[in-house]
Amino acid sequence: MNFPHLVSLAAYLASHGVLCLRFTCKGLNIVHRTKAFKTVVEYLRHSDDYKLSGVFLAGRSMGSRAAASVIRHLGQEDDDDSFIQGLICLSYPLHRPKLQSKLQDEDLLLIKCPVLFVSGAADEMCEKQLLEGVASQMKAPKKIHWIDKANHGMAVKGRTADDVMEEINVQVFTWLRENTELENK
Structure with a gap:
């Protein structure tokens, strides 16, 4: 939750009028993270305190895998999956380092909402050619923005x-504006 990229993104979006809710899930297990993410989404969907017409889910690394899993499963459970309007994946871990033969793409291939990937062109967990191949198979509208020479942590020499x-x-905000009815803020 306090990863510098997420703090920076939330502050940037908030300064442009976009409400952000950040939360953390201390467990590293993808099933545990997915359950936590799903609980938050269901709370927001049915909350009397918040009257939201929709949300975008985002995550960094395993958080983006958990968000993709939530979107896939909620979409299968509910014919009206319009509450989740899109997915933002920062440093999506498509495969383990040096293990490109086992892709973690099953959720991505079944998502219907728009997806933005922001990945490092030198990410050891998301080889550029492999992500582009997966994206070409996705049914959902998608965009990939490559950070030149960035690794999985988005560090660039x-x-x-x-x-x-x-x-x-800037990439995330621009994509959000393209995929919502945000006013010019």
């Missing part, structure tokens, strides 16, 4: 972390 985060933030 010769660039400051703030500079990289600014690029990520």
Whole structure:
């Protein structure tokens, strides 16, 4: 939850009028994370305190896998899956380092809502050619933004972390505006 990229993105989006809810799930297990994410989504969907017409789910690394899993499962359970309007994947872990033969793409292939991937072009857990191949098989509208020379942690030799985060933030906000009815803010 307090990962610098997520803090920066939430602050940037909030400064542009987009409400963000950040939460953490301490367990590393994908099943546990998915259950936690699903609980938050269901709370927001049915809350009397918040009258939301829809949300975008986002996550970084395993958080983006959990978000994809939630979207897939909620979409299968409910014919009206319009509450979740899109998915933002920062550093999606498509495969384990040096184990490109076993892709973690099953949820991505069944998602119907728009998806934005922001990945490092040198990410050891998301080889560029493999993600582009998976994206070409997806039914959902998708966009991939590659951060040149970035690794899985989005570190780029010769660039400051703030500079990289600014690029990520602008890409996410631009994509959100393209995929929602946000006013020009």
